[in-house]
Amino acid sequence: MIILGIDPGYAIVGIGVIEYKGNKFRPLEYNAITTNAHTMTSHRLKIIYDEINLFLDKYKPDAVAIEELFFNSNAKTAIAVAQARGVLVVACVNKGIPIYEYTPLQIKQAVTGYGRADKNQIQQMVKMLLNLNAVPKPDDAADALAVAICHAHSGAMNDKLGIGQL
Helix, strand or coil: CEEEEEECCCCEEEEEEEEEECCEEEEEEEEEEECCCCCCHHHHHHHHHHHHHHHHHHHCCCEEEEECCCCCCCHHHHHHHHHHHHHHHHHHHHCCCCEEEECHHHHHHHHHCCCCCCHHHHHHHHHHHCCCCCCCCCHHHHHHHHHHHHHHHHHHHHHHHCCCEC
16 A cells, blocks of 8 residues: 655645555655745645645555644644645545545554654654654654554554545
């Protein structure tokens, strides 16, 4: 199973692609889609849409896992990230790829076994689970890999139950 994990953002979208076969992980690629702060919103969204389509076409994932949004303060940032997340979801739906969403708590629990794990703990577990030499950079790519790992750990059951699918 090829899983594309997404850490949604507006300036930086984390992308992590893994293969999950026989309870083993193999990282295929991790990267980020970036947009310039001085670019018009519509153009930034188009960049995100075009770039995610390149990943979807290249890897033809069996599933896409995306982190649910969580904001507690800046409404302007929340709206921009929500728009970018919508573009990402539409790109996946247009390709007919099932998309699943996970909360930060679910991701932390799936990767570390602890729902209050900090960013460093998650990154170290991603490094270990994927047998990488270093923590993936940028941080958004490591987060996207964690989302993909989360789906691998819970995706088979979710597929059967229809849980989490958008």
